[in-house]
Amino acid sequence: MSAVVRIARVEGRVIPLRGLDIDTDRIIPARFLRVITFEGLEQHVFEDDIASRAEKGDPHPFAQERYAGARILVVNRNFGCGSSREHAPQALQRWGIAAVVGESFSEIFFGNSIAIGLPCVTASADDLEWLQARAEADPTATATLDLTTTTLQAGDRRIAVSAPASAIEAFVTGAWDATGLLLEDAAAVKATAARLPYVSGF
Amino acid sequence: MRTLPTGQTQLFIGLHLVHEVTTPQAFDDLRRRGWPVRFPERTFATVDHIVPTGSLARPFQDTMAEAMLAALERNCRDFGVPLYDHSTGRQGIVHVIGPELGLTQPGMTIACGDSHTSTHGAFGAVAFGIGTSQVRDVLASQCLAMEPLKVRRIRVEGALQRGVYAKDVILKIIQVLGVKGGVGYAYEYAGSAVDAMSMDERMTMCNMSIEGGARVGYVNPDETTFAYMEGRPFAPQGEAFDRAKGWWRSIASDADARYDDDVELRADTLSPVVTWGLHPGQSVGVDERVPTVGEVAAEDRPLVEEALQFMGFAPGQAIEGTPIDVAFVGSCTNSRLSDLREAARFVRGQKVAKSVRAMVVPGSQAVRAQAEAEGLHEVFIDAGFDWRGSGCSMCLGMNPDKLQGREISASSSNRNFKGRQGSPTGRTLLMSPAMVAAAAVAGQVVDIRKFEPAAIDASLVGGRA
Numbered sequence: 001m002s003a004v005v006r007i008a009r010v011e012g013r014v015i016p017l018r019g020l021d022i023d024t025d026r027i028i029p030a031r032f033l034r035v036i037t038f039e040g041l042e043q044h045v046f047e048d049d050i051a052s053r054a055e056k057g058d059p060h061p062f063a064q065e066r067y068a069g070a071r072i073l074v075v076n077r078n079f080g081c082g083s084s085r086e087h088a089p090q091a092l093q094r095w096g097i098a099a100v101v102g103e104s105f106s107e108i109f110f111g112n113s114i115a116i117g118l119p120c121v122t123a124s125a126d127d128l129e130w131l132q133a134r135a136e137a138d139p140t141a142t143a144t145l146d147l148t149t150t151t152l153q154a155g156d157r158r159i160a161v162s163a164p165a166s167a168i169e170a171f172v173t174g175a176w177d178a179t180g181l182l183l184e185d186a187a188a189v190k191a192t193a194a195r196l197p198y199v200s201g202f
Numbered sequence: 203m204r205t206l207p208t209g210q211t212q213l214f215i216g217l218h219l220v221h222e223v224t225t226p227q228a229f230d231d232l233r234r235r236g237w238p239v240r241f242p243e244r245t246f247a248t249v250d251h252i253v254p255t256g257s258l259a260r261p262f263q264d265t266m267a268e269a270m271l272a273a274l275e276r277n278c279r280d281f282g283v284p285l286y287d288h289s290t291g292r293q294g295i296v297h298v299i300g301p302e303l304g305l306t307q308p309g310m311t312i313a314c315g316d317s318h319t320s321t322h323g324a325f326g327a328v329a330f331g332i333g334t335s336q337v338r339d340v341l342a343s344q345c346l347a348m349e350p351l352k353v354r355r356i357r358v359e360g361a362l363q364r365g366v367y368a369k370d371v372i373l374k375i376i377q378v379l380g381v382k383g384g385v386g387y388a389y390e391y392a393g394s395a396v397d398a399m400s401m402d403e404r405m406t407m408c409n410m411s412i413e414g415g416a417r418v419g420y421v422n423p424d425e426t427t428f429a430y431m432e433g434r435p436f437a438p439q440g441e442a443f444d445r446a447k448g449w450w451r452s453i454a455s456d457a458d459a460r461y462d463d464d465v466e467l468r469a470d471t472l473s474p475v476v477t478w479g480l481h482p483g484q485s486v487g488v489d490e491r492v493p494t495v496g497e498v499a500a501e502d503r504p505l506v507e508e509a510l511q512f513m514g515f516a517p518g519q520a521i522e523g524t525p526i527d528v529a530f531v532g533s534c535t536n537s538r539l540s541d542l543r544e545a546a547r548f549v550r551g552q553k554v555a556k557s558v559r560a561m562v563v564p565g566s567q568a569v570r571a572q573a574e575a576e577g578l579h580e581v582f583i584d585a586g587f588d589w590r591g592s593g594c595s596m597c598l599g600m601n602p603d604k605l606q607g608r609e610i611s612a613s614s615s616n617r618n619f620k621g622r623q624g625s626p627t628g629r630t631l632l633m634s635p636a637m638v639a640a641a642a643v644a645g646q647v648v649d650i651r652k653f654e655p656a657a658i659d660a661s662l663v664g665g666r667a
């Protein structure tokens with residue numbers, strides 16, 4: 001089992017991505033799921049959106065040189081809805097994203113992100129608007145997400161963020177990689193299974 | 203089972219369904235760490251997303267699809283997991299074959315690396331989609347770390363009109379409660395309309411819970427459920443079946459159970475529903491008009507504007523009469539035998555419009571065989587439909603069945619996201635399979651409540667071949 005990795009702070013530049021209900025088909029279109037490893041997925045993140053916005057002369061943030069190397073992604077509401085593909089947070093993480101801040105997240109996307117050590121936290125719509133505008137005006141400005149105090153410090157502004165207590169706990173203690181925990185009590189799992197009539201055959 | 207140090211609950215998974223897209227990385231992880239699959243006998247695999255629905259000659263022409271199936275075959279062999287591939291006669295979309303084989307049972311916890319796992323909740327199971335890391339967790343431990351869910355009961359009361367189906371009910375629910383309305387909730391469907399539904403219809407409802415933001419859909423098990431289960435290959439048999447029924451009854455939620463939220467929808471006033479936009483909540487009754495930007499809430503305006511533009515709709519135009527290029531009957535939402543029967547009713551003796559390419563893709567090999575035993579394939583073929591092999595097909599762009607360019611499809615599937623059906627500029631109108639069949643014949647979106655095949659403009663009618 002790999003060593004415990006605690007994730008308490010994420011510091012870096014910010015990439016803003018505006019829009020409601022951005023689904024996982026847009027984050028990574030289904031044709032790029034025809035793979036047997038997650039390697040290289042970052043090359044296709046938002047590929048169709050990047051192409052369609054390029055046509056309109058409105059370059060997508062993930063295609064703009066000035067955001068290369070950004071670590072904190074700021075989105076809006078219901079980010080990551082749609083398919084359960086873990087390829088979506090994998091692609092974002094491999095692109096370089098180390099934390100996502102948004103108004104809300106789809107549950108499966110949120111769960112997948114936690115499972116791979118990518119914290120997703122929520123903030124108010126006002127704060128998100130401010131963060132996005134700031135990153136658009138100055139892509140070099142950094143921010144620091146502190147999970148122990150559940151705050152995001154951006155310049156002088158200290159923004160309250162939140163996530164379920166169990167998720168925060170998981171990152172801070174390194175328990176986000178749940179497999180080890182789940183494997184701990186093999187005898188109890190066996191006993192539970194044996195009690196279930198559909199396992200024992202009624 | 204127990205509370206984990208993080209405060210989450212460790213949940214035992216009674217049934218783990220596996221398919222080729224979301225699992226290769228999980229099996230590789232197991233190999234790397236030297237872990238076996240803890241309960242191979244509670245794990246079942248099939249292949250659905252990437253399989254061609256035409257020739258199955260191996261190796262597949264598509265080398266990546268071949269690599270994915272080969273990886274699944276190797277993983278199942280190495281880890282002792284049964285694989286229901288085409289050679290078994292039991293292959294099909296994972297959410298179609300689970301129930302069909304009797305693997306899906308009331309009271310089970312069911313997980314699968316696919317968001318439409320909510321389908322299985324129709325049996326009174328707690329079933330939800332997971333990502334690849336969680337697939338690894340379940341393979342290794344047969345357990346998951348979970349947060350408790352709130353439950354919203356959605357009571358659908360009254361009788362559905364002729365031409366209105368479970369698909370319309372769930373599209374309406376998503377329209378009313380929104381695509382994120384269910385986040386944090388399980389949706390429990392109840393009420394007289396749900397009580398009267400067949401298992402196929404309940405599966406359609408639970409299937410699209412995820413489009414409403416709810417990870418879990420659920421219907422209490424009842425006599426309809428038990429009748430469906432009886433005699434299925436993996437269902438308990440004989441006296442065990444009677445004992446099972448007793449247990450299944452005991453796990454149903456009580457009549458006086460308390461819910462975190464409770465909403466009611468009238469079934470009798472519903473029209474057939476059609477989506478016009480870029481997510482499943484952007485829909486109208488077939489007798490209604492697409493919105494104008496001015497009439498929606500300010501925060502929704504950018505999305506509505508984007509959707510109208512992408513779809514090529516004028517604000518406020520009628521959805522009925524929209525010409526279509528492609529008709530697709532299939533997907534885990536609507537590819538079961540009853541869906542095919544209902545679609546065939548609108549096709550019998552008719553011809554697919556000249557301008558339309560139409561296809562029927564049964565959900566499983568078993569559905570296909572049953573449909574052929576009833577002669578449904580002839581009804582479709584005679585009308586000019588393509589009668590295909592089982593799989594996910596044009597529900598998503600991972601196999602050869604795809605939209606081309608800006609083609610617009612009438613589709614019985616579940617997602618109308620940009621690019622979903624394989625072309626980045628392709629367009630999708632979601633509706634019931636009967637509405638898809640009627641649209642194929644008419645060459646345009648029609649209201650099946652007044653669909654009179656004879657009254658269709660003669661210039662639109664004619665075989666394709």
Ligand code: SF4
Nearest residue numbers: 318533534594597598
């Ligand atoms: S039919 Fe569509 S939604 Fe269902 S499992 Fe296949 S790809 Fe997913």
